[in-house]
Amino acid sequence: MCLGIPGKIVEIYQQGGLKMGKIDFGGAIREACLESVPEAEIGQYALVHAGFVITLLSEEEARETLQLLSEISALDEEENL
Amino acid sequence: MSDINLPFRDHHLIQGIVRQIQRTVSKPWVLMEICGGQTHAILRYGIDQVLPPEIELVHGPGCPVCVTPLEQIDKALAIASQKDVIFTSFGDMLRVPGSSDDLFSIRARGGDVRVVYSPIDAVQIARENPDKQVVFFAIGFETTAPANAAAILQAQAQNLGNFSLLVSQVRVPPAMHTILSSPSNRVQGFLAAGHVCTVMGYWEYEPIAEKYQVPIVVTGFEPADILLGILKTVELLENGKAEVYNAYPRAVQREGNQPAQRMIDQVFMPVDRNWRGIGLIPLSGWGLREAYKKFDAEHRFQVGHIQTHESPLCIAGEILQGVKKPHQCSAFGTQCTPEHPLGAPMVSAEGACSAFYRYSRIIRS
């Protein structure tokens, strides 16, 4: 249940007093509440849980973690040479 | 598909990190992943089977469906059976056994029980059905609390007199205290649940790491994320460091999501909660604040005296605290299966028993 699903914000609007948006999950579009991410912009990645965006995902941090992971893997290859 | 998480499933990276874990570990360590979503990912990707034998993963209490106390389920059943009630819930709750029934059978007998994807959908149902009472079963950890708070704030703004929550909201840090202070505790390091930390941050874990001298690593959900969490925990353990490390920075910041925390704080206040199988944990949950009590289903409906009855075979409490593994339960895979569950951990998509069953970690004697 705590499996937040990442998707891209494709639309932002107000509805029933809440900031809402449409999120694209690899082709499937669903509505989610954006109340906790006032800075959200179209095109950003959002993590959605129970129809509610719990955070925006940082593409820069994702790249940095991937860099760290590749360095760890490369360590391994150096030793195998 | 452009998915930010996709690179974290890369086979090459995964193998490299597994080898780094092998090189780092020098003695046996017991790690607990708190979140049931991670338990399922670990078993689905076979992470438990590629780790060096020194590392034992035990599965934590982070299964919201599993820890929702029996008396709340029995109250849900009592409310859902009433006339003119639309009872809404996440799908997983429908098959969780109460003392003598489940929500599925209430529905089969004509009760209006509906599965929703979000509490905000339940508010919509309330708007569309002004002549019915609409109740949402608000279970879950910190991750679900902002959505539940948003539903209440919306119901308040729209003056909906026919919407209420049956609240069973729980929090992770008090459960970690319970696990770590138990005499039967074996856990030496934690993978903290990434999405709970997305909302709450990880500053709350720093005093826990300090007090019990355990490393705590904020961990994501993809295979490379989980392996990085394990690697960092093992590194900290091997170096004798009891620190908090964030291995999921693309989703988590130390302070968490502050607007979400403000919404939670506006609607909810800390209360004692019973955890199914574990018992009462002081201030381990959230209940509605006085100003929002009118949205509390327990106040709106008279559910009478609830006498609970748990299956005597089920050892869910020990499973949820990482003391025993599902296959050590005498009912596992025999009297208790996903089709005929005796306990909640066999029902939930985050329960350890259902994960062991589904991914065939069945060790029959």
Ligand code: SF4
């Ligand atoms: S296998 Fe079934 S009866 Fe045994 S602990 Fe798990 S849920 Fe309970």
